[in-house]
Amino acid sequence: MKKYNENQILFIIRWAPISFIVIISIIITYLRLNDNNILHNNEILELKKNFIQTKNNLIKNDVYALEKYLQYSKAKSENELRVLLKDKVYRAHNIASRIYFENKDKNKDEILNLIKDALRYMRFNDNRAYYFIHNIKGKSLLYPLNKSLEGKNYASLHDINGYYFVQTIMKKVENKTEGYDEYYWVKEKNLSSKAYKKIIFTKYFEPLNIVISTGDYIIDYENNIKIQVLKYINTLSIQKHSSLFIINKDKKILSHSNVNLLNKEFGELPLNVQNTILDISEKIPRKEGFINYINTFDAKINLKDEKQTTFIKVFNPWKWRIGSAYYDKELETLIFNEKEKLNKRIDDDFLFTLKASIFSTLAFLLVSFFLSSLVSKRFISYKNELLKEVEKNRLKDSLLAQQSKMAAMGEMLANIAHQWRQPLSVISTASSGIRLKSEFSSLEEEDLYHSLETIDNSTIYLSKTIDDFSNFFKTSKELTRTNTKKIWKNVESLIFAQFKTLNISFVLNIEDEEVYLLKNELIQVLLNLLSNAKDQFVLNKQGGCFIFVNMYIKDENLHIKIKDNAGGIDNHIISRIFEPYFTTKYRAQGTGIGLYMSEQIVTRSLKGSISATNRKYKHNEVDYEGALITIIIPTNI
Template sequence: MSRISTENKLLKIIKYVMPIATLFISLIFTLFIVFSNIDEFNKESKNLRHDYIKSQKELVKSEVLRVYEQLKIEHSNIEKMIKVEIKNRTNEAFKIAMNIYKEHQNLSHEKIIKLIKDSLRVIKFNDNRGYIIINDLKGNSLLNPPNKSIEGKNIINIQDNTGKYFLSDTINMLKEKHEGYISYNWKLPYKNDNKYYRKIFFAKELKALNIFIGTGEYIYEYEKKIKQKLINRVQNLRYGLNKFVFIIDYNGKYLSHIKQEYIGKNRINLKDKNGVYITKDIIKTAKKGEGYLSYISTVMPETNLPAQKTTFVKGFDKWNIAIASGFYDKKIDLKIQEKKKELDENNRVYIYKMLTFSLLIVIILFIISIYISSYLEKYFLKYRRKIYKEVEKNKKKDILLAHQSKMVAMGEMMENIAHQWRQPLSIITTSASGMQIQKQMGVLDDETQNKSLETIILNAEHLSQTIDDFRGFLKNKNKQEKFDLQNVYEKTSKLISSKLESNNIKLSTHIEEVIINGYENEFIQVLMNFFNNSVDAFKLNKIDVNRQINLKIYKSKDFAYFDYSDNAGGIKDEYIDKIFEPYFTTKHKYNGTGIGLYMSQQIITKHFNADIKVENIKRNMKKIGVRFTIKIPFE
């Protein structure tokens, strides 16, 4: 097909296909918008569920924590409230006693004390747990309503279960400050559990009669009262849409719940239809501190039917109770259905608008595409000749570059052949001229002739082998195969050894048997390039003595390592990061092309999937050479 025919077809494609493609793309875009809106609706539905669950979780958690904080505050204030109450009760009794004393000062102290005892004996408070006691400052019990048998007896040496002489301590305290608190352990009168409970006691001295009046309260009893008061408060608590907080003790007994019939019941073995032990899991979570759990609730208040429920639980270990509140997923589904109707309507309106808008855009773009195709046709014809000229120029440049690359490779090859052939040719010339002189002089015998011919043949074979070695190096192998890096070194050595010897370069090697997969000739090319660069560097940096190249090939479990170094003076710091760039060279004096290291890096990274690094070798802050490290994975 001719070039003109191809261009005419291309112009027709630009002219007719572009409008059609525009129409097609517009339709695809419209469909994309439609399906994107459907997908967006599905995502929005999921987001709605996610956001609703998140907000409900935050709501129930905040309410549970609010109740928890109330319990915590009340619990922390129990002793303070007890002290305030027993002090007030004591002061009330003290005021009564003082009034009696003032009204009957003409009577004896014994009679006044009897009047006070009779007045205070009947006082009861705190659900009849509280009472007033009177003792004198010698330790004699004068009034003890629940235990009249000790009245009139000296109990100064009475002790609690820790050995504390609490009455003696009370008297000593009153001698110093006339009123105050003291705590001790004592049994509860109505309990036969033989346990001691902490009690706080307040006493106030009536100095005129040498007596003191006081009362006390068991922390356990007062705490129980406060606990029940708070539970009753929680029982009446409602928030949100029919949400409530419920409380369970660590034994499984329900202390507070919206369902009155649950209160007081032990439901430790309550299990939902999935086999989840609801009460046990709530208690377990509470003992850990706090957390969410999900289960099938026995009843949803709005429907009186079981429903999926998510509950937040917080443990209050001071009272061994779990505070909890939850929400039902069913409510989420109802809200999502409402939102779905709203979104369906919004999407229907949006899709209609988008279809109308897209059709309008298609028409506009169709007109624009006709104009653009005509415009492109005119200017394509205008620049056709210019493009042809540029193409022809680029072709010539490519041919020239390829020719230069071939000439560089051939020049390096010829240089290496010259080095390899120099010594054998010298030997052949010497042997041949020797035979010629001996023959002219008539002294050439058969033995000498045979030895000279063997020498000539042997060196001729060496020259032939050199040709085979270079021919093998120049062969292009398109198939990867396994090869030994020892062989790479040996083949490279045959090609380069004469050049190294002629430049007085000593080669030190440590070569292990390492087999890798790839292109052997390409690796030889890399190694040849390293050797040639070192030779040039010795000359460029004018290093004439102790020229040294070190080569190490070894392996680990997963990698093969190729370590090449020399003492040719290294690379300038400002150049070392650029040496793998194409056409960058520091060897203009030696006709460097800047292609060698670039090609080496391309071969290593792309054909062997390996890493290549370069660094200067320094000794006493002075660059003495360069090191190339290649790390090749086995797989």
Template structure:
């Protein structure tokens, strides 16, 4: 691009001239700058300053143009127009458009240009005339200046004035809203004539008066109708309420009768006691429960004392007087001795009412429940006794097994030295060796006695700090000979953990579980018989696992093995209370949990299955 002009219709004299070094009024090299823009684009919009061909003299004016590259000839074609000419044309179009706008009641928008002439207005007589010359007073100029001076020029304001549309007619009183358009220095406004507002207000007033009159008539008619229906409805409702109340009364009586029957069936009775006079009122149900035929007119704690078991009076007296003094709940369980000498257990409850200074309460006959608890406790005592006897029998058998070998050693040693003495072959060395063997066997017997004495020592039932390794070692000291004699291998994997527990209680549980595995394996003809015992810490629990390779427990009965007296052995071999007592000890005494499952595992490359007992005891 060398900036040679081929065709310029506005300035023909420029044709053939180069403008490469031409600068506009702002000092811009127009064509050099344009070349840079068109280097990467085939077309571009561009603004610059250029002389007006219609004006022989004067400064250059801002132009806006469009240029496009014409590839076949390597030339650029462009066109443009002067910014002010376009702005003037645009203003004319906008003014023409606004002059056609109308809204409610034929109202219009007027426009005041930068010279404060009305360029848009409904009244042609004042169109293109100065606004100040056609209004009463000089406030227009001041108002417009105030509007322009405002910091936020988007805000407008209202003005009241008189518009002169005819010199022979009084000015039209108006209120207008003005808004300043800064870009063109225009003021736009719209408003209304005060005379039209007065007419509108009168029409609205007439409309409201007529509406209010019709409203009063409607209210009167509606009120009369409403009262009429209310009277009819009230009559219906009163009859309905009366009927409902009668039904409610009957239902209440029926429910009260049902409640009394339920109280009688459940062994309940009601009572209330005046704390000032210490006299009470008993319901018929209480008298029936107590089996009393003659009751004094005034009953109270003193009368109750005559029929209450003497061992229960202190508890009752303390509870009733605490309820009166501290306004707490009265709750006490006591025995009543009926006239025929039989015992009735009752549970008595009551609450103090501070407003009446009375205690309102109930009693319930709980004789059957208490008898059930007594029978249950007796049964548990019997089971514990049987378990103890079974454990003692098991221990006696273990003593017999563990004493057999050392007694045989003592017998053989003493017979041997006697024979050697008779034959004159007893040396001092043989005598000393034999005495050592006899002494070792005697010490072993003594230690065995100590182990069994400790097992039955009540002091060992208390909670003390022990290690799980010591408990398992003590357990096998008591029973190991029976496992050796039956070819059973014990595999232990013990993580030594110290914790507080009842040592003998846990030993008894372990012996019961181990003996069950022993009995199962003893009945089976297997070359390899295993019992595994593992212990480890998991979270905040001590976990003990005991399992064997005895093929497991029948799934039909596995959920019943902790039941008392349930056994799969012959009566001569099992009592059915060992595992029941184990569960009682773990869950009620040691605050733990015991479960059983059939467990499949692999040991030394061979697959096995057996019963697995898992014990969890909290360490916290």
């Protein structure tokens, strides 16, 4: 069994580090690959996040850029209109000046009529804009749209906001200046009553003391600008395959890369396109935001029914919804390509990790094998040294046991002397009496029988004493089923006479309990402990000596407590009394092995424990102090 354990230990020493290294290498490789996988997934997530953020920012910036272009075009349209109106008025002013200088010989009314005839049919801005003339009093001198209104005074005319714009014209005449003005007016032939902003430019014509004016509705001019803007945007969309699109308030698609959808009435559009436009109008009614929908606009078959992410912004001045989109399929393609790259990188990293792991594992295995072999040799060497030390200790313990036995034999011989003194005296007395009576011829048969019976009883007692001592000195260590009271009787039979001579009394509290243990070993321990107590009484030369013996069963353990009133053990040495060769007696009186052997027997043979303490207590109303020895051993070893 021991050989098996040694081989097992050597096997562990040799292979445990190697197994540990292999396991650690596998774990590290697994963790590395797992980390790579987590990193891979995180990179994919980061890629998605960055792609979405980049694409969102891109289409958002496209829309913002288009919005700025529209804002610029709108602002530019008003400026262009103002410049155009001024230029047209200046041209009219030049025409009037030429007519005037060419016809100075005519009166002013004739010259005015010539100027009116020259300007009446002049049109620009898609025939919307015309010239009109007022005098200093606000009288209309030229109104090409309705000649019947000429000659009427419009000084009190105002727009829907209560602004008297004709009076401003009169001031221009009065101040002999020029300038812009604007007011809100209902357009001609407009069925609704909505007023629109109109810009006019007025210039004073000094020769006739009149002002020549022209104007145009900004919305009409902006519509022209819108057409130009949309042409430009649509050209870019087609050329660059842009994802920009524009939808007006009437849900008409004004700009898109799919030209088949442009400028169609809402009802003429395919139903799925109508639903998408309605979805856009509902989700982004006023400001801006991102929406997702299935593509229905694109003419390309491979992009039909693909999911799109779109950013929409409302351009409030023209009530346009401008947007830009990207296909989520782009993300899938990008992720697929990126996954291919990452998978290749992971495969390369896996091969590198595997090679590095195998190389490092082999290196560690070689080192571990060398170290384990070295440790194995050291272990064998240490084991051999340990066996030598164990053998030395075994010889020493054997010697101690022999010394303890010899000391016990000495004690027993003294006990035998005490035990035999009385029966030998009885035998001697009986035999002497028989001889005397025989010499004086007074020996009666009854006296002879009585004396012989006395001699016979004494020899039986002597024989029993020899048996008790012989049983004690038997070397067999067999487990015996007995009980606590029998154990004490065996002890008492060996020491009773000697302890009685010394007037040492026993106070017993022994429960009659069955036990299964090494009986002779326990008896030897009890004899050693009682002998030590006896020696202390002799040393103290005290009277009234008591030894208290308690035996009882608790928690399947036999508890034995031996207490005396010999004054106790010195506190400085109480912790050392179970050491070998340690004694508190004079060198001539003790060997120092009794308590040590008792401790060895209790702990090794009986599998129990032994301890010593000092106790103060009362007995028969008298205070005593002494040593308390406690033994606890299993009832069934």
